Amino acid sequence: MSHDVTITPLETQALFDLRGPATVLRDWAGDSLPAFPQRPNTGSSNGRATLMFLGPDHWILRADLAREDAFEAALRPVAAPPEISIVRISDTLAFFRIIGPEAGEILSIACPLDLHPRCFGHDAASFTAAFGIKALVIRCEGGFELAVDRSYLPMMTECLTAAAG
């Protein structure tokens, strides 16, 4: 049985891994970051980037690759104070966009998350497991985005294709 979905690999995204107290990160980054999301496993956007709250004192900033240099300059990872850590990780994750009426069906095959909008709302983003490996799942317009360590790109492509039928 085939599912009514479109699965698209995305180009490399600009990603920065941010760790440490939000107050210190906010002071350091100034107004270059979107507002810090308050609820765990949600993201906030400001039009230029999305900031996702993915663990205690752990955020990932995501933007188009064209903005990577600008964020690197604004965030100054090498000069960051010792209480925080800022690491560019754009090369580490491969993204897929899974959209369509049955996108939820594919995600339900892939991962154990409760995807009901009450649990995983319009601004939700969370690490979970997809086909047994660690994955970042983000709700987007019309479906979901899924990111895995780049070395799993061929495996994830095969698994998603098989799930979609």
Add this chain to the structure above:
Amino acid sequence: MLLITCPFCGPRNESEFVYGGPVKPPRPDPATRDDAEWTEWLTHVPNPVGPVEEQWWHARGCGTWLTIWRDTRSHDIVGAPHDGG
């Protein structure tokens, strides 16, 4: 399959977690214990019939380490004994 409540993420499937073993008593000072006591602490793994306190790591999630009480007779997650569980 267990549904484990992560303090950051809320209830999540067991497959997102890695088992971290039972919670052991605090590490004694080896300088003040005899060999038998020290060996007992090093090698004795709590394995009761009934509630046991365990560590789990939300490895495929937010990365938090947490503890739960699990009843080895039913595999159910239960309250801590002092909570009346």
